[in-house]
Amino acid sequence: xxxxxxxxxxxxxxxxxxxxxxxxxxxxxxxxxxxxxxxxxxxxxxxxxxxxxxxxxxxxxxxxxxxxxxxxxxxxxxxxxxxxxxxxxxxxxxxxxxxxxxxxxxxxxxxxxxxxx
Amino acid sequence: xxxxxxxxxxxxxxxxxxxxxxxxxxxxxxxxxxxxxxxxxxxxxxxxxxxxxxxxxxxxxxxxxxxxxxxxxxxxxxxxxxxxxxxxxxxxxxxxxxxxxxxxxxxxxxx
Numbered sequence: 001x002x003x004x005x006x007x008x009x010x011x012x013x014x015x016x017x018x019x020x021x022x023x024x025x026x027x028x029x030x031x032x033x034x035x036x037x038x039x040x041x042x043x044x045x046x047x048x049x050x051x052x053x054x055x056x057x058x059x060x061x062x063x064x065x066x067x068x069x070x071x072x073x074x075x076x077x078x079x080x081x082x083x084x085x086x087x088x089x090x091x092x093x094x095x096x097x098x099x100x101x102x103x104x105x106x107x108x109x110x111x112x113x114x115x116x117x
Numbered sequence: 118x119x120x121x122x123x124x125x126x127x128x129x130x131x132x133x134x135x136x137x138x139x140x141x142x143x144x145x146x147x148x149x150x151x152x153x154x155x156x157x158x159x160x161x162x163x164x165x166x167x168x169x170x171x172x173x174x175x176x177x178x179x180x181x182x183x184x185x186x187x188x189x190x191x192x193x194x195x196x197x198x199x200x201x202x203x204x205x206x207x208x209x210x211x212x213x214x215x216x217x218x219x220x221x222x223x224x225x226x227x228x
Contacts, residue, residue, distance in 0.1 A: 004160070033215075040125060043161070043205065043218040092160050105151075106216055108160030 002027055002095050004109035012115045013083055020079045021112045023093035028073035030096070033106065034066070037090040046091075049076050083116045090114070120144055123206055123219025132228050136193040140206035140219045143187065147208040147217075150182045152191045155203045155221065164204070165191070196226045 003026040013019050023032065034046040046066055047055040055068040069077045080087050090111045097105055123140040130136055138152075149168055153161035165180040167173045173180045181190040189206050205221040 040220065042119075042121070042220045043207075043216075045215055048215075094160075105163050105166070108162070110158070110160050113158075 002029065002097060002107040004093060004095060004107060006093060006109040006112050008112060009110065010113040010115075012117065014117055015084055017083055018079055018081045019083065019114060020077050021091055021093075023076045023078070023109055025074045025095050030073070032070065032076045033094045033096065034068065034076070034078045035092045035094065035108075037092060037111070038088075043092070046078070080114065083114075085116045088114055088116045120217045121206060121208055121219040123222060125220045125222055127223040127225065129225045129227060130196055132196060132198060132226055134196050134226070136191075136196050136200070136224060136226075138191040138193075138204050138206075138222050138224070140189040141187055142189065142208050142217075144208070144217075145184075145187070149209040150180070150189050151207040151209070151216070152178075152180055152189075153205040153207060153218075155205060157202075161205055196224075198226050198228050201225045 005024045007022045032049045035043045036046055037043050045058050046061045047057045047068055049055045049068050049070040051070045051073050065081050067079045090113050092108050092111045094106045094108045121140055121142045151166040152164045154164045155161040165175055167180045167182045170182050170184045177194045179192040193200055203221040203223050206219040207216045209216050
């Protein structure tokens with residue numbers, strides 16, 4: 001298993017500002033994921049972050065809006081830039097650990113609850 | 118059509134009831150089927166997973182997959198107030214390592 005912490009746990013921000021969310025894992029992992037969870041919506045993958053390479057963004061998400069850093073195998077940050085009220089959401093990071101059966105289990109952090117005014 | 122469809126509920130049942138949670142999916146390449154449980158203000162945690170079709174039982178929980186109809190189910194027997202949470206189905210498979218989630222069903226078990 002993996003234990004994941006996120007900072008901050010919640011924040012209230014003004015429109016037009018940026019917020020950086022930190023994710024720390026208690027073991028070294030290759031892949032880290034950033035998700036958004038909006039009310040009434042599916043958990044949506046924003047991007048996949050591998051250490052030492054550029055993050056891979058999903059359709060509808062761009063690096064200018066959601067820059068990601070992955071400086072080592074236990075840490076990543078997601079920045080929500082130039083925020084608008086539509087960015088109000090829970091942001092979750094997760095890591096991927098392989099099963100012996102060939103599948104993968106993702107472990108999630110507790111999430112960062114962001115409100116943009 | 119979304120890849121994974123899940124009725125968001127909410128679903129409210131009395132303690133001791135049998136709960137049935139369901140999802141449908143569209144991609145035949147999916148091979149792993151999971152149920153995540155998310156308590157309020159927490160991240161999702163894996164509850165059960167099934168590979169391909171069939172049933173899997175773990176205590177009061179049974180996960181069922183019917184690949185012919187692309188239908189995923191989670192049954193909770195003798196439901197308890199501590200089962201109150203949002204349940205998310207998720208799929209994984211083919212060449213894609215990424216999870217695809219349903220919207221989640223909010224379950225409340227009333228004492």
